[in-house]
Amino acid sequence: MTAFALLLVTAAVAYGFCRFFRLPSIPVLIGAGMLLGMAGLVPEGLALGGGEGTMGMLELGLVFLVFASGVELNPRRFRRFGKAVLWVAGVQFSLAMGVGFLCAIWMGMGTLEAVYVGGGLAASSTLVVLRHLQERKAMFEPYGRVVTGVLLLQDVALVLLIIVLSHVDDGGWNVGRGLLEAAVLGGAAWVAQRFVIPKLVFRFKPDEENLLLWLVAVLLGFVGLASWLDLPLIAGAFVGGFVFSAFPLNGLVRGQLSSLVDFFQAMFFVALGALLGVPEAGLWGQALVYSLVVIVVTPPLVALVAEWRGLNARAGIESGLLLAQTSEYSLLLGLGGVMLGHVSPETFSVLALTTVITMTATPFLGRESVANFLLPFHPLRKKGRIESAPSGHVLILGFGSAGMWTLKPLLAQGENVLVVDDDAVVCAALAKKGIPFLRGDGAEVEVLEKAGARDAKLVIASMRRVGDALTVLRHVKGVPVVARVFEEVDAEKIREAGGRPVMNSMAAADTFMAWLENNDRVKG
Template sequence: MESFLLQASLYLFAMVIAVPLATRAGLGSVLGYLLAGILIGPVTGLSGTEMTDLQHFAEFGVVMMLFLIGLELEPRALWAMRDKLLGLGGLQVVLTMAAVTAIALALQQPLRTALAIGMIFSLSSTAIVLQTLNERRLIQTAGGRSAFAVLLTQDIAVIPMLALMPLLALPGARALAKAEAGDGHAVTHFIESLPGWGVTLLTLAAVAAVILAGHLLVRPLFRFVHTARLREVNTAMALMIVVSIASLMNIVGLSPALGTFLAGVVLADSEFKHELESDIEPFKGLLMGLFFITVGAGINFQVFTAAPFQTLALVAALVGLKAAILYGLARIFRLTGPDRTLFTLGLAQAGEFGFVLVAFAVSQRILPAQTAEKVLLVIALSMLITPLLFILNEHLARLRRPEPGPAADEIEEQQPIIIAGVGRFGQVVNRLVTMSGFRTTVLDADLKTIQLMRTFGFKAYFGDPTRPDLLAAAGLASAQVLVVCLDDKASITRLVSYARRMRPDLHIIARARDRYHVYELYRAGANDIVREMFDSSLRCGRYVLENVGLSEFEAAELEKLFFKTDRANVRELAQVWKPDVPIEENPDYIARTKALNAELEAQMMGRFARRTSQPDPNDRPAEDGIIEEG
């Protein structure tokens, strides 16, 4: 018990030190976990004999992640993605497997060994890539969505790979493995006694059982458990689903992660979907971190030091080969610019399912032990450099010259009001102004938005509103008002600064993302600054006050007081705000904020002496207040 607690403390200590340091250095949390594992294992040798057991335990992080991914993918969503799953993802798996198999054959490997290596290296790291895409907020880009489709295809492809791999085994290989393993579970002995085609049929039957159980058994069982209305019982139910499916997959020799992924897809349209997600998420995050630590700690540097140049050459060849195939597919499927680079570099490594396939291939006597050690080392090192590939992608994105897009429109007329940016924010401004009888010149760099506005009869011009020549053509020299409604903070500030330099007399109204952006725009020279969520948040707060005891008049007066006072306070705080100093390191700003907040609270508390503890039915807001909000 003391040894277990000591080892647990060691791993947790390495996690809480290495990961924040790596994140602050811009390397990402995954590389931090891997470095922590390398420090514990190969560098200091602090990891003991518990590493193998810990790796099996940590694999549940991957299992839970695939379960959560499955919950987010309804069968209809999978069907909608069929083009990318079968086209982009299917071609990547087949082409990579074929290329790696051909190279292995050229290196004098037997056909069955070469095919197994091709299957193993055709996969990428779902765990690392998805976590990194989410951390860097790239999952919703075209490159991120394409990478996700390929990862999903690879995860699904593991099922037939594990089902077909027994057919590659030599006759008598499973009997030899059985003899070396000694006594085991009765079910395991039964499966090992089956011929190759029998193992394949049993594997497919296990997958079918998971799908049927998800449709027919899990929902009624969850409804029964839910009647207890105890959070811990619901959590136990969620864990039971994951653990039981993982156990079934282990017995038949399948990947537990793939079984739970299928169960997640089956339960994606269940009414208990969100509850399952909230119950599993905390366990998934911790175990995923532990999984990456064990990957780093499990790297066999003795194999590396025996032939370092050969190992590095194999890793470079694998990454280069996969990157070349991915780049070609990106061009075929018309990914451009940063999306193509993200797709190419993000998936160029081997994956954690490779560890599962290697272990299965060794147990089936398809891979010799010496070959398996080299393959495992190449997988681990390629996963280790994945965060560096993402960093390389960011540098390339900054260096890349923007690809030429459609030419900006020729502006035919100039109006006294220029609106720069017509997204969700700018469209409302433009509709209010034009429907009040005033003419505007609307500029936006999003061609689809411009075309949509023209569909509804609004005149707008395509082009980058921050370009000086486009602003001059729009009539900046003679305009009365410039309204800056762009989405990007830096572009808003840059445009305000330029317009103020060109026209000191121009009235500039600017959209601000947050309070600190207000300070930047105040210094840039904006006359009126509108925080994009401020007014709607005030209205929401007013509704709260109206429904906890205040009359409609009292709530409206407090809203007006807060609005006026907070705007004045922001102007005052802008004087002590320092743009290059973090807020927590600016004592003048913190002290002044506290003082102003105390003054505002005192004003609002003293505004009305009467407070009611229960809402008065006669003071409830009219229904049209809700309609107005909608």
């Protein structure tokens, strides 16, 4: 009880520190746990190799975090991108695991221990990536759906790997039995998701307090079933979360889980930091090597496969950057290996440090500015050339996945159209269709000058950031500007600057075309 209270107080102080200084929470929580170790206040049972104490302190947090992550992984969300998800997840997981395995062998590890390292480096953090997608309101964008699907398949693959490795000492028959039991557990979760839980919710209509009790009951029920089947508890937590993943049930439970997720996340990462203490310099060096493997291999691999399967270059790059970290599942994989004697405490410490480093780097690597920086380096065989700045044309800034909905009616009316986009795949598709384009950032004054923005009859700003649209409005005073926005507060900014906001252009295409037909300047 004293250990729990000490971790709780440390987590509360660390969270307050993060809020006050506006710092990323995960590295601060881990650092606070490390300070516990340095001060000699590590709770009893948290030392590596300390048996059930170690597993209990960390697995408690992991079980709930994995359950909460499973709630977000609804397969229907990415059904339209099923082939892309399968290819990206399959290629990324297998190649990243292979590179990690070879790297571990090169560092002198045995084959079995290297398998643990390879698996740990192959999976990305569902917890971290989903939080970033939610903060950027990108869960339902194409790349957000693909990333969500990849996370689901990675999690399934790593859970199966944990099951296989936990039975590997018992022979092939027991490995097969473990996989069969995992299939039984997954089948029970599928039945509960499709036929049981929705009907119970519809019939009893639980209020918030009762719904929270339902969540805990389902979690404990599937964790208990996993234990009875001699499967890792994490498998039960994962499929238990999947039970609530279907829309609209996941929307109902998300609010109930948010505060609990914050609590268990804080406890988990402080406990992890306390467990690690201050590792030796040699372990830091190995962790940096593994971190570079993850950060260097994952983004280009994901970007290439995602683009090959139909995503544009920006979406592929952003997907790869978001997936460039190791997972909370990697920690459980390594910790289970320590308990089974397959992995040394030093190797687990290296895996944990790699997770700390890559999770800490994700908020910086995952920024849109990093993707924007990398986009110009993407090779494009066909360049858009403009002999002189056009005039009297319709200028579309930012084409993306919805641009064709706007472009088709303009071309049908015989309008002279020029598209500006910085995505190489989008530009290549425009070149193939014979549509005039200019590759570049539509918010840059130099690009706007080349595109003849001040002499256009209409400018359609379909960029993500409202600040870019405001830059365009300041540059082309007197020219009608239609700007895509996602929030009412952004729409008000566009109106104040003299533009016409359109909430999510695909949904508002009819409104836009009606305005276009009735605008005298555009007609003239």
